[in-house]
Amino acid sequence: MDRELEVCIEIASSDSNRSGIESKPEFKTVVQRVLTGNLGCVFGTDELKEILVGSKLQLQQKMLEASDMPSFLIELVDTLEGILSSKSTNIDFQERSVSYWSQIMEQLDALGWEMITDLNADLSKVQIELSDASQRKHMLVVRFPQGFPAVPPTVEPLETPACNSEHSSLSQQLNSNALPFGQQPGLQSVIRHAEKQLEFFKEFWDVMQDIDEHTWVIDPEKPTRADRMRRCALGNHCSIQMNIDPLFPRSMPDTRLFGPANSIDPMRSKLYQNAALWDESKLPRENLEILLELPNGFPSPVNVSKDDINIECGICYSFRFDGQVPDQLCSHSKCQQPFHRVCLYEWLRSIPNTRQSFNTLFGACPYCSETITTTAPKQ
Structure with a gap:
């Protein structure tokens, strides 16, 4: 311990009974009995007594159970170390908290409370709602460490798609949560970085939203902003899986057709024969309808019923089983x-x-x- 406390020990004589502990000896300082047991007594100042207020009963029991005074003294020292260390930490936190709380409140005031959707009671975590240019909502979670503002906040990355390995440097830059806070870390830097991400992936999300709204997506069941893959029903037990490139979302995606051979073979031929018709001014969903020669477009919950596309397993009567889809x-x-x-x-x-x-x-x-x-x- 960095702090000094005066503790006096009186050990019971070998011929003393439980109530026959020798009287308190003369000490140079004013002390009083703090703990008493069959091993002896512990005397201390008012300061020691105050420190042990919440632990006295526990220590008293340990003293009664101890085999000898030295082993109990180890328990006493450990208890004092823990109490004093805890109090020191609390004092340091209280000293920091005035600056900590005021700095965070200033940041939130500057940002605008209308953007805050959730805030922890201790201000350590804040959830911020952002909108991209197409008015889609995105949630950004920022955590403030106890050392803020000296220690910069940490950010949970936005839900954004992973880019291909050939564009790894760009991908790392866009998906990194190590933000350029500079000398004065703050929410404004966090927001600027997040807005750059939303601007960059805006067209990718436009493409995915169009697919979700105009097709019957059978996988994934609940797409996230980070999902690049969609498997869409084509009818007659057929489906098409497409993987959209986040960097070039209007380019022809990697595709895979699923279904009985006599149905998907003609579709596959159309897909390859008409590949030259791909027009990047159109959305991928529109292009695929042209290439696959779908006069009524993709089936969707708006224009067909679930029974018409028949995608569920004929044995368990569900589409997903243990994470798998019918194959x-x-x-x-x-x-x-x-x-x-x-x-x-x-x-x-x-x-x-x-x-x-x-x-x-x-x-x-x-x-x-x-x-x-x-x-x-x-x-």
Whole structure:
């Protein structure tokens, strides 16, 4: 301890009983009995007594349980160390808190309270609502450390898409939360950096919003601002997956078609044959409707029902199961029922006449009795 406290110890004589502790000896300073036990007594000043107010009962019990005075003294010293260290920390925090709170309040006043959607009682965390040029809402979370303003605030990164590796330097710059606060760290620097991100990704989010509003997105179930992939229903048990480049969102995306071969093969041919028609002045969704020759556009919840697109597993009757989407189809042209691999595998295993060759099962489709095959799902 950096602080000195006077503590006097009186050890009980070997022939003393519990009530026969020797009388208090003469001390040079004014002390009083603080703790008493069968091992002896602890005397101290009023200062020691005040420090131990909240711990006296606990120490008294430890003194009664101790095997000897030296072991109890170790407990006493540890307790005093903890109390004094805690009080010192509290004093330091109180001294800092006046500057800490006033600086944060100044920052929030300058920013504008209409932008604040949540604020911790101790002002350590603030949630700020930002809008991009298309009026989409984005939440920015800023945390103020106890050493603020000497220690800069930390920022939880906005939900933004990851850029491709060939543009890693730009990606790191845009997604970094190590902000250029300079000599005077503050919320204004945080907001400026966040607004640059919103401006940069504005067109990417426009493209994704158009897809979400004009197609039936079957994956991801709840897209975030960071998601670059959309899997959209095409009808007739078919779907298309597209990955949009955040840096060039109007360029032709990487695409993948899912569905029965007799349906997706003609679509794949159209996609490649019409690739030269891609027009970056149009949105990707509009371009894909042209390339795939969809006269009525993509199916969407507005113009088709869920039964029409038939994307749910024919065994568990859900689209997602344990994070997986249906990836198996009955090959019969009039059935083409989708299944989760794990559901179909377990179904076929339960049927007595199912044949097996290595890890592949051969059995009857539960809907049309057409022979259907599947392999064991990955563990």
